[in-house]
Amino acid sequence: MDIVTTGLMTHLESKQIGSHFSKGKGGEYYLRVPDNGIVEAAGWLADRKDLALIGIWAVPSHAKDCLELYYAFELKHPSPALVMIAEVKNNQAPSVSKIFPAAINFERRTKDWYGLGFTGLPDTRRLLLHEAYPPDYHPMVDSNPEPLSSNLATTEYSFKEFGGEGLYQVPVGPVHAGIIEPGHFRFSVIGETIFNLELRLGYKHRGLNKLAAGKTIAEVNRLSESISGDESAVNACTFSLAVENIAGIDPPKRAWELRTVLLEMERLYSHLGDLAGMLVDVGYPIGASPFFILREEIMRWNAIFTGSRFLRGAIIPGGLSRDIEDGMLQQFKCFLNTFSRRVRRALSSVDESAWVIDRFETTGIVSPELVAPLSLSGPIARASGYDSDTRQLHTYGIYTGLKYMVPVKTSGDVLARFNVKAEEAISSIGIINETIARCAPGPIFSGFDLKSGQALAILEAPRGRNIHWLRVKNGTVEHWEVITASFCNWLAIEHAVINNILPDFPVINKSFNLSYAGNDL
Amino acid sequence: MRKIIINIFSKKLSSGKYPATEDFELTGLRLKEHVSRVFGRSLAIRELDSGSDNSAEIELNNLSAPHYDIERFGVSFVASPRHADVLLITGAVTRNMQEAVMRTYAAMPHPCWVIAVGDDACGEGLLNGSYGVLGGADKVLPVDFKIPGNPPTPLEIMRGLISFMELLRQSGKH
Numbered sequence: 001m002d003i004v005t006t007g008l009m010t011h012l013e014s015k016q017i018g019s020h021f022s023k024g025k026g027g028e029y030y031l032r033v034p035d036n037g038i039v040e041a042a043g044w045l046a047d048r049k050d051l052a053l054i055g056i057w058a059v060p061s062h063a064k065d066c067l068e069l070y071y072a073f074e075l076k077h078p079s080p081a082l083v084m085i086a087e088v089k090n091n092q093a094p095s096v097s098k099i100f101p102a103a104i105n106f107e108r109r110t111k112d113w114y115g116l117g118f119t120g121l122p123d124t125r126r127l128l129l130h131e132a133y134p135p136d137y138h139p140m141v142d143s144n145p146e147p148l149s150s151n152l153a154t155t156e157y158s159f160k161e162f163g164g165e166g167l168y169q170v171p172v173g174p175v176h177a178g179i180i181e182p183g184h185f186r187f188s189v190i191g192e193t194i195f196n197l198e199l200r201l202g203y204k205h206r207g208l209n210k211l212a213a214g215k216t217i218a219e220v221n222r223l224s225e226s227i228s229g230d231e232s233a234v235n236a237c238t239f240s241l242a243v244e245n246i247a248g249i250d251p252p253k254r255a256w257e258l259r260t261v262l263l264e265m266e267r268l269y270s271h272l273g274d275l276a277g278m279l280v281d282v283g284y285p286i287g288a289s290p291f292f293i294l295r296e297e298i299m300r301w302n303a304i305f306t307g308s309r310f311l312r313g314a315i316i317p318g319g320l321s322r323d324i325e326d327g328m329l330q331q332f333k334c335f336l337n338t339f340s341r342r343v344r345r346a347l348s349s350v351d352e353s354a355w356v357i358d359r360f361e362t363t364g365i366v367s368p369e370l371v372a373p374l375s376l377s378g379p380i381a382r383a384s385g386y387d388s389d390t391r392q393l394h395t396y397g398i399y400t401g402l403k404y405m406v407p408v409k410t411s412g413d414v415l416a417r418f419n420v421k422a423e424e425a426i427s428s429i430g431i432i433n434e435t436i437a438r439c440a441p442g443p444i445f446s447g448f449d450l451k452s453g454q455a456l457a458i459l460e461a462p463r464g465r466n467i468h469w470l471r472v473k474n475g476t477v478e479h480w481e482v483i484t485a486s487f488c489n490w491l492a493i494e495h496a497v498i499n500n501i502l503p504d505f506p507v508i509n510k511s512f513n514l515s516y517a518g519n520d521l
Numbered sequence: 522m523r524k525i526i527i528n529i530f531s532k533k534l535s536s537g538k539y540p541a542t543e544d545f546e547l548t549g550l551r552l553k554e555h556v557s558r559v560f561g562r563s564l565a566i567r568e569l570d571s572g573s574d575n576s577a578e579i580e581l582n583n584l585s586a587p588h589y590d591i592e593r594f595g596v597s598f599v600a601s602p603r604h605a606d607v608l609l610i611t612g613a614v615t616r617n618m619q620e621a622v623m624r625t626y627a628a629m630p631h632p633c634w635v636i637a638v639g640d641d642a643c644g645e646g647l648l649n650g651s652y653g654v655l656g657g658a659d660k661v662l663p664v665d666f667k668i669p670g671n672p673p674t675p676l677e678i679m680r681g682l683i684s685f686m687e688l689l690r691q692s693g694k695h
Contacts, residue, residue, distance in 0.1 A: 130617040139652045174621050177600035179568045179581050182618060203617045204572045207653030223647055229576025229672070273579075276586075292586040299583070309674060310576050517575045 002075060004051065005029050005082055011044045012037055026245035026455035028072075028081045035086045035093060038071070042096040045073055052375045053096070054081065054458075054488075055467055056106035057481045058114050058140075061087065067114060069093055070481075072456070072467070080394045080458045088116060095121040102375035102488050113140040113209075128202040128520060131155050139210055160198050162188040167195060170502065174203045181516035185505075192501040197494050204520040212480040217243055217317055217450065220477045224468070225312045227482060228518035230273070233259075233266045233311040234461040235468075235482075241396060242470040243317035245455035247448035254442040255319035256397040260435045261329075262302075262311050263459075264428040269298040270462035271379075271425040272343075274513045278418055279350065281507035282359040290346035294339065301332060319445035329436045340429045347422050360415035364496040364508030367412055374495075375488040378464020380512055383420045384412035390460035404431050417511040450475045461485055463514060484518035548679050549594045555686040556595035560606055564596045564682075567605035567629070571622045571661075572654060573612025577639040577672040581609070584675050591675075596682065602628040611672075613641040613654040614661050626662050634665040636685060638678060643667040 001021065008031065012019050017037040022030045033041055045051050055072040064087070071084040086093070095118040097103040107118045108127035115138035129137065162169070167190050174182035184200040208227065212220045224239040225232040237259055244251060251259075276291035299309045305324050306314040314320055350356055370376065371386040381388065389406045391399045407423035409416035454471040464485025471479040489512060497508055556564045568581055584591040585598065599605050602625045614622055626635070637658040640646040644657025658664050666688065668681030 128617075132616045132619060174618065175569060175625055179570075179578050179598060181570050181573075181575055181578065182621065203621070204570075204612070204615055205617055205653050206572055206613065206615055206648050207651040208648075211648065211651040211653075219647070226574040226576075226641075226647060229574045229579055232576070289587050292583075293588065296583060296586060296588045303674075308671075309580070310672070312671065515575060517573065 001029065002079060004045070004048065004073075004075060005031065008041055008044055008082075012041060015040055017041075024083070024245075024455055025248065025453055026242065026457055027079050028083055028456040029075070029079050030083050030085055032085045035089055038069070038084070038086050039094050039096060039099070041084055042071070042099045046099045049372065051075075052372055052377075053100040053102055053106075054375055054377075054465060055469075055481070055483045056096075056103055056110060057469065057483075058088070058110045058116060059471065059479050059481075067091075067116065069110070069116075070469070071096070072469075074393070074458075074465070076393050081456055083456065091115065092117040092119060094119050097121055100375075101373045102491065105487065105491070112138065114138055115141060125158065128205045130202060130205075131157065139207060157200065159186050159200070160196070162196060166190050183516050187502060187505075189502055192503070194497045194500055194502055194505070197497045197505075199490060199494060201490065201516060202520050204517050206517075206521065208521045209480055209482065212477050215477050217472075217475070217477065220480060221316055222313075224482075225310075227521065228484060228486070228515040229310055230266070230270050231461050231463065231466070231484070231515065231518060232308075233262045233315055234459055234466055235484075236312075236315040237263060238457050238459045238461075238466050238468045239470070240315055240317040241457035241459065242455050242468045243450065243472070244448070245457060246453040246470065246472050247317075247450045249318065249446055249448045251319040252443045252446055253398070254323075254439065255444045255446075257435050257439045258320055258324055258444065259315055260398055260402075261324075261432050261439075262305070262314060264431045264435075265298055265302060265305075266311055267462045268425050268428045268432075269295050269302070270513075271421040271428070272298065274421050274510065275418065275425070277510040277513060278360070278414065278507055279356065281510045282356055284350075284353065284356055287346075287350050287353065287356065290342065290349070294343060294346065297335075297339070301335070304328065305332075316445075318448055319443075321445075323444050326439070326441070329439060333433060333436045336429055336433055340426060343422075343426060343429070350418075357415060359504075359507065360418055361413060362411075363414045363504050364500055364511060365412045366492050366496045368410070370492060370495055374491045376464070376492050378461070378485045378489065379417060379420045379424060380489050380492060381464065382407065383409045383416035385410040390458055390465050394458060396457075396459060398435070402431055402434055404434075414507055414511040454479075463518075464489060482521060484515060486514040486516075486519045489514050490519055545589070545676055545679075548676060548683070549589075549591070552591075552596065552679050552683050553594040555683055555690075559686045559689055560595075562595055564607065565599045565605045566596060566607045566609050567599055567602045567625070568609045568611065569602075569622060569625050571610055571612045571618045571642070571658065572615035573639060573641055573672075577611035577642075580672050580675050580678065581611070581638070584678065589675050589679075591679070594679075602626070603630060605629055606633060608633065608635045608662070609638055610635060610642050610658040610662065610664075611638045613644075613646055613648045613656060614658060615654050617653075619655060619661060622658075622661055634685070634689075635662045636666045636668060636681070637664050638668045638670075638681070639672045640669050643669045645669060646671075 020032040170187040173184040182203040188196040272295035276288040279288035368385040467483040469481040666685040
């Protein structure tokens with residue numbers, strides 16, 4: 001047990017609230033508290049400042065006919081998280097959103113799915129289920145498979161209203177002008193300056209969680225690859241890690257080495273795409289082209305290694321589905337030598353363009369005070385001075401033995417995010433090189449016997465903290481909870497755009513480059 | 522200025538492996554020929570994401586990136602459905618997107634065609650049976666052509682467009 005957990009238990013004891021500790025299969029700590037202890041415990045954890053609430057989800061209880069709420073807080077090595085479990089009585093739970101603002105959307109999502117009431121939740125509008133769903137429909141509890149009419153919506157979503165002289169609203173989406181995912185942005189603008197932005201997402205809600213229930217491990221592994229296209233490998237790996245935690249096995253060393261290569265390739269091509277996108281959005285296509293070219297080359301290597309340009313079908317629970325020839329790996333290593341020089345050259349052409357820096361600097365600032373309350377993670381948090389990377393916090397796989405730099409910037413603007421992503425891309429090249437150098441022949445898969453159990457797995461995706469919580473019963477998935485980094489990071493955009501001008505929104509949005517699909521599930 | 526001159530004369534680094542380059546150029550020229558004949562030299566496509574996992578959009582964006590640059594073959598992605606000949610729809614249609622999908626289609630000038638890109642949009646994906654999706658694009662719109670794949674590669678999308686136009690020519694509907 002670590003200092004946070006023991007401290008919390010002592011505190012609860014002093015308030016005469018009983019708690020029960022147990023250790024999970026993924027190393028996570030479970031602390032069972034009564035429902036009147038939730039707010040007390042959350043308050044104590046919030047006072048510690050450095051703890052982030054990384055997820056709230058509901059799971060049907062095994063023992064009783066009721067729901068249990070899970071509150072996950074991120075810890076440092078050796079345990080990935082402290083998970084408080086509280087039983088829900090009378091379908092009503094206290095909201096912790098006043099203590100942890102990031103809780104609002106988690107609670108809204110849980111309310112949508114289960115019909116749970118949260119006392120004190122400031123925003124009771126539906127999050128993922130839009131007007132096309134009947135008002136009292138809750139997919140996770142309603143047994144009726146087809147209770148929805150396909151009639152078009154008649155009611156309208158109530159956006160926050162602002163009034164006053166000179167203030168007008170600009171609605172954008174869900175269908176945007178470019179080739180991007182659907183989402184609605186409601187800007188309140190004075191002149192050109194953004195006074196407020198309200199996001200409405202959920203358009204891509206596909207119901208992945210419920211779809212997974214009752215499916216086999218292999219099926220859900222494929223499903224995890226379709227959470228978000230450019231995070232296919234990391235989601236497959238997070239899911240696989242959760243399964244491996246439950247089965248109590250560790251994949252062979254070579255499997256982890258090759259997984260690391262694939263995961264870093266994913267980070268590399270994602271970041272290169274983001275860098276290109278930011279440059280396009282300030283009108284610098286010549287600067288963007290080298291990044292597009294470099295990214296395409298990595299995607300072609302993806303296809304050479306795994307048969308899929310999105311690294312699909314390679315990472316499976318237990319290891320890998322296919323080996324990568326050593327000759328190929330060595331070729332790739334040679335390729336990376338010139339590649340990293342080309343990345344640097346492309347970056348220097350940006351550094352030397354004063355006007356690009358001018359557009360990036362002081363645009364879309366995420367202040368460091370927002371990082372903990374909104375549970376931000378990944379490059380966005382690191383660009384705002386938050387020195388935290390899941391690869392270093394929990395040291396899964398072979399990351400412990402690798403030397404690499406995790407860049408941190410403090411200004412929190414588009415430039416900081418650009419630089420963090422650029423340096424992370426270069427650092428990924430280093431990780432791949434080092435991993436290939438130490439890659440020794442060996443098995444790539446270890447078989448396992450999966451019965452029942454539950455476990456948590458957290459990995460660092462290109463966009464930040466990626467969480468899967470899995471409960472398996474007799475070898476099939478009973479409950480699957482996914483929280484991608486985008487879910488919390490979207491909250492930061494609403495803050496980042498305030499006092500910026502509307503024409504700067506595209507570049508601010510691109511500097512985050514969050515996943516709509518990963519948010520909407 | 523000095524930099525530009527140095528750049529002109531500097532030795533270029535090898536740009537890696539291009540397994541499909543030659544094949545790609547030939548496909549591009551065939552695409553151009555079809556676009557010229559069927560759509561009078563320019564095919565305007567409006568992309569619509571109805572609930573995909575974003576991989577198909579990434580590949581469609583790649584078509585405009587330097588390696589492919591599909592615009593030189595006469596295909597352009599346009600910002601509004603009012604400017605489009607073809608609606609390219611990716612992803613299974615989610616319940617939340619149904620209205621937007623129908624409205625986008627209604628905004629298109631006729632004659633227009635609908636092409637589904639990717640397994641989910643073709644109704645073949647993993648998502649069938651979920652409460653959140655209605656099914657493939659053909660559940661909502663009259664789909665003229667399907668390009669399957671998870672997701673289809675840029676080259677496969679181009680081949681798909683060629684086959685679509687071949688069908689149009691055969692049916693004499695254009």
